[in-house]
Structures are given as C-alpha cells and as structure tokens.
Amino acid sequence: MTSTDSIPETAADQTRDRLVLAVLLTASFTLAVDFSILNVALPVIGADVGFTLSTLQWIATSFALCAAGFTLLFGRVADIVGRRRLFLAGIALLGVSSLAGGLATDPVLLLASRVAQGLATAAVTPAALSLLTTAFPEGPRRDRALGLNGALMAAGFTTGAILGGVVTDLLSWRWAFFINVVVAVLVLAVAPFVLAESRPARRPRLDVPGAATVTAGLLAVVFGLTSAGEHSWIDARAWGGLLTGVVLLAAFWMIEHRVEAPLVPVRILRGRGVAWGHVAGVVAFATETSLVFLLTLYLQEVLGYTPLAAGLSFAVLGVGTVLGGVLGPKVIASSGSAPRALALGLAVQAAATVVLILLGSSSGGVLLLLAATFAGGVANLVAIVGFMVTVTAGLPDEEQGIAAGLATMSQQIGITLGIPVMSAVVGAVLVAPGGSPGGSPGEAAGDILTAVRTAIGVNAALCVLTAIAVAVFLRQPRRVRARRG
Missing domain, CATH: 1.20.1250.20 (MFS general substrate transporter like domains)
Known part of the structure; x- marks a missing residue:
C-alpha cells in the first residue's frame, strides 16, 4: 500500500489545487502587504488625519498588537466553527475595515479600522494556513503549497514597502486601504465555490481561561517589544509589558495542564x-x-x-x-x-x-x-x-x-x-x-x-x-x- 505522496495527481486534482491556491495565496499575499504598505506613508497620513508625531506610531502598533495577540485564539476558533467560515468572515471584516480606513478623516476612526484590520489578519492567516494544510496531504503537494504560500507572504512584505511609496506618490495613501476592498470583494466572490469547509466531526469546546490568558499574554509581549523599539529596553512600558506577558503565558501553561479541553x-x-x-x-x-x-x-x-x-x-x-x-x-x-x-x-x-x-x-x-x-x-x-x-x-x-x-x-x-x-x-x-x-x-x-x-x-x-x-x-x-x- 503506497502513501498519498506516491499517488499521481489527476487533471481534476491539479485544477482544484490551482483554484484553492489562487484564493488562499491571494488572501495571504494581501495580508502580508498590509504589514508594510503604510510605513512609508505614515508622515503623510499623520498630517492629513491629525495625528501628532508622538501618536503616529499607533497606526502600525494597533495593527501589530491585534494581528499577533489574537492569532492563537482564532486558530482554535477555526477548528471549532469551521476554517472556511472563519476565513470568509475575516476577509469580510478586512474589506469593511479597509473601506473605513480609506475614508477616515480623524484619528479615532483610522485607529479603529487598523484594530479591525489586525483582527481580520489574526482570523484569516491561521484559517488560510489550516485550509491549505488540510486541502493537501502531507508530502510533496503540501510542501509545494506551503512553499508558494511562504514565498508570496515574504514577497508581500517587500511589495508593501514599494507599493506604499508608489501609491502615496502617484495617487493617495487612501489607496493603500482601498486596494484591500477590491481584493476582499474578489475573494468573497470566488472562495465559497472553491473552498470546502474543514472542521472536526465532533466540535471541541473552547478553553476560555486558556484563550483569555494566552491572548492577554501575547498582547502584553507584543506591546513590550514595540515599546522597546520605540523608546528603549529600559523603558517601563517595555519591561512592564514583557514581564506581564511572561506571567500571563506561564499561567496559560499551567491552565493547559489542568483543563479537560485545552486550547493547545x-x-x-x-x-x-x-x-x-x-x-x-x-x-x-x-x-x-x-x-x-x-x-x-x-x-x-x-x-x-x-x-x-x-x-x-x-x-x-x-x-x-x-x-x-x-x-x-x-x-x-x-x-x-x-x-x-x-x-x-x-x-x-x-x-x-x-x-x-x-x-x-x-x-x-x-x-x-x-x-x-x-x-x-x-x-x-x-x-x-x-x-x-x-x-x-x-x-x-x-x-x-x-x-x-x-x-x-x-x-x-x-x-x-x-x-x-x-x-x-x-x-x-x-x-x-x-x-x-x-x-x-x-x-x-x-x-x-x-x-x-x-x-x-x-x-x-x-x-x-x-x-x-x-x-x-x-x-x-x-x-x-x-x-x-
């Protein structure tokens, strides 16, 4: 009996693979671009929307905090409610929040849109990756899919830096948000017909104490790291955030040993x-x-x-x-x-x-x-x-x-x-x-x-x-x- 690695792909398999990859990789690439596309445009955004120099960094920090802090929680939620369902919900949130960000005329709305974009990233990224790993059996086909996913995500960071400068110079920084709206509409139009739902036959329970401590711990760690980069490693916000994060993550580890259905x-x-x-x-x-x-x-x-x-x-x-x-x-x-x-x-x-x-x-x-x-x-x-x-x-x-x-x-x-x-x-x-x-x-x-x-x-x-x-x-x-x- 041979493994799935040795079974040749049929023409139908290849067509299916391409469609699944096109949808998931488009989403992953877009999210990667979001990490860097606004960096070059931050001074212009601050002047247009009304940020002071000291608060300008929160345009990037608010996104990073949510994207990193909630990703483990949403990875488990994807197992519970369904990966395709969470993927589609995250893409919809990305489109709505990007539209709000592109239309924002005051700091509160812009920061709210960046928080929502970070939450969308935290939902879509693990959902897309798990859809990828469950759609392709372990072996060469999965390796190729993960290779393309990694390539486009890494290229997205670089593309974002380039695209941010080009869009800001030639059009407006607002198009750095509006591009996501176009991508979200296209993905939502195609994904329901291409992606199969993926979730366990028996729905696991959500470990609420574990979810709360790991999410809060990751938020604290990311806040501490960001504060260290913006101020210094001896700044109270840096070491305070890191220390709080370590304590919460240690509590998470202890909780996972005790609960019946652990988050991890x-x-x-x-x-x-x-x-x-x-x-x-x-x-x-x-x-x-x-x-x-x-x-x-x-x-x-x-x-x-x-x-x-x-x-x-x-x-x-x-x-x-x-x-x-x-x-x-x-x-x-x-x-x-x-x-x-x-x-x-x-x-x-x-x-x-x-x-x-x-x-x-x-x-x-x-x-x-x-x-x-x-x-x-x-x-x-x-x-x-x-x-x-x-x-x-x-x-x-x-x-x-x-x-x-x-x-x-x-x-x-x-x-x-x-x-x-x-x-x-x-x-x-x-x-x-x-x-x-x-x-x-x-x-x-x-x-x-x-x-x-x-x-x-x-x-x-x-x-x-x-x-x-x-x-x-x-x-x-x-x-x-x-x-x-």
Whole structure:
C-alpha cells in the first residue's frame, strides 16, 4: 500500500489545487502587504488625519498588537466553527475595515479600522494556513503549497514597502486601504465555490481561561517589544509589558495542564519538532525583517536615498523570496527532511548576511547589497518553508487549525521582535564612547554605518546559532516516498 505522496495527481486534482491556491495565496499575499504598505506613508497620513508625531506610531502598533495577540485564539476558533467560515468572515471584516480606513478623516476612526484590520489578519492567516494544510496531504503537494504560500507572504512584505511609496506618490495613501476592498470583494466572490469547509466531526469546546490568558499574554509581549523599539529596553512600558506577558503565558501553561479541553494540547507544545521549529521560525522572520530595517537605515542615512528609492532597492529581495519559496520544497526533498532544509536555509542566510558588513559609505557597495539580499532572500524562504512543514507535519486534520495558529503566532512575534532588537543594537553602538550622534553630518553617517554593521553581525550570528541548534536538536527521519501497509 503506497502513501498519498506516491499517488499521481489527476487533471481534476491539479485544477482544484490551482483554484484553492489562487484564493488562499491571494488572501495571504494581501495580508502580508498590509504589514508594510503604510510605513512609508505614515508622515503623510499623520498630517492629513491629525495625528501628532508622538501618536503616529499607533497606526502600525494597533495593527501589530491585534494581528499577533489574537492569532492563537482564532486558530482554535477555526477548528471549532469551521476554517472556511472563519476565513470568509475575516476577509469580510478586512474589506469593511479597509473601506473605513480609506475614508477616515480623524484619528479615532483610522485607529479603529487598523484594530479591525489586525483582527481580520489574526482570523484569516491561521484559517488560510489550516485550509491549505488540510486541502493537501502531507508530502510533496503540501510542501509545494506551503512553499508558494511562504514565498508570496515574504514577497508581500517587500511589495508593501514599494507599493506604499508608489501609491502615496502617484495617487493617495487612501489607496493603500482601498486596494484591500477590491481584493476582499474578489475573494468573497470566488472562495465559497472553491473552498470546502474543514472542521472536526465532533466540535471541541473552547478553553476560555486558556484563550483569555494566552491572548492577554501575547498582547502584553507584543506591546513590550514595540515599546522597546520605540523608546528603549529600559523603558517601563517595555519591561512592564514583557514581564506581564511572561506571567500571563506561564499561567496559560499551567491552565493547559489542568483543563479537560485545552486550547493547545500540552503534547503538541512538548513536541521537540514544535519547540525547536517555532524557535527557528521566530528567528527566520525576525532576522530578515530586521535586516530590511537595517539596510533602510543604511540606504537613507548613509547613502542619502529617498524612501521610495530605498523601497525599490528591495525589489531584488522580493524576487529572491519568491524563488526561495519555489525551491524550498525541492530542498526538503533533496535533503530528506524539513528540519535539514530549515538548518541549511538559516546557514546560507547567515553567509549572505555577514558579507554585508563590508558595505561602505559610497554607493559602490549597492551591487553587493543587491546580490547579498537576493541570496539571503532565497535562503530565508527555504528556511521558512522548512519551518512551516516541520511544525504542521504529523498532526491530524482536526488539530491543523491550532498548528496553523501557532505557526502564525511565531511569524507575527518574529516580525515584531526583530526590529526592536536590532534597534537596540544600533542605539547601543551610537551612544557608546567614541560615538558622535551630535557631530557633523559626515561623522553622524559614519557612526550610523558602524552601528548598522554591528547589528548586521548580530543578525548573522543569530542565524548561525539557530542553524546549529536545529541541526543538533531537531532531527527527523528521512521521508520515504512509499510505505508498506
């Protein structure tokens, strides 16, 4: 008896796969774009809507808090009420909230729309991922689907930075919201006819105490990380939020040991693949998103690029991430397991990152930047595909929603964690003895270059250490193409 991996796909299977992928990947790409599309436009939005400089960051923070804080809860809700139902509800909420954001003329309405967009992201992302993993059997078909999903999500972050600048310059920042409305209408028109409902035959109960503590804990952690990036790691909001989050997450862990129907079964959390896989996933997302931040500082503060020119410089990174998503399943197949591909991807990403320490104060280093970010983008997506396959493998369909919620949570935490950590490194170098943040423009640029180089070294070191940890502690047997029953 052969496994589903060895059963050839029929023409009907291929057509179905393409339709399911088109709907789910369109949604995932759009949500990824939302993370970065407003960054370039924030000063313009603040001036038009009435935000002060000190409150402007809440346009991004309110979205990130909800997107990360509620993702695990909605991953479980997807298992209970149905993944397709939650996916469609989330897309509808995304469309309505984006319309409200595009029409907003005061800060309250705009922030409310960003909160709703974050909730929509927290609902749609794990629902879409679990629909993907339940629609495709474990093996090459699922690996290919997850590879494309990872590629488009990573490309979405880069595309958002570019698209935000283009839309703001040529049209209006409001179109950064209105684009979502168009996508939501198209997805809602097609998805009900393409996606099959997916939920357990026996509906599990919702662990309310666990849901409350983990959601509040994640909100506190994300708030603490965001505060650290905006202020400093010694700011009371930063360490207070992190400490509160740790206490609440510890309470969540204790609750999950005691309740009859836990939000996250403890056996899933104890699995070696889950633990090390999620650590590696957080590092993969944190290092690459924070590297974009560091290189943006380099391009704008050292080389004097405009925000739009800096955004366009990352187009080659977007191409690399798409290629990496396509190559990820092939690397898994050739290496024999997802953890091996995960470790290899992080190792190559480290090599591509560390050469960026050679960047100098002249524009002659841009070619090195483009080549290194392309190679790093390919490697990062190989690692992300390896992460996604690792943490969703070996689980029954009825637990794919919570597995997708955990994977999405790691993604959101990584994206939120990376920039504050690298900002802290940059800040520490700039205030160290010998720095001259108040000196002449040339001296200030030199100090920033030194700080960016130091942070790039830390970034590469994190990739190396995580690759070693995965290779040593996360070992799985090589996948076989066929098994005897």
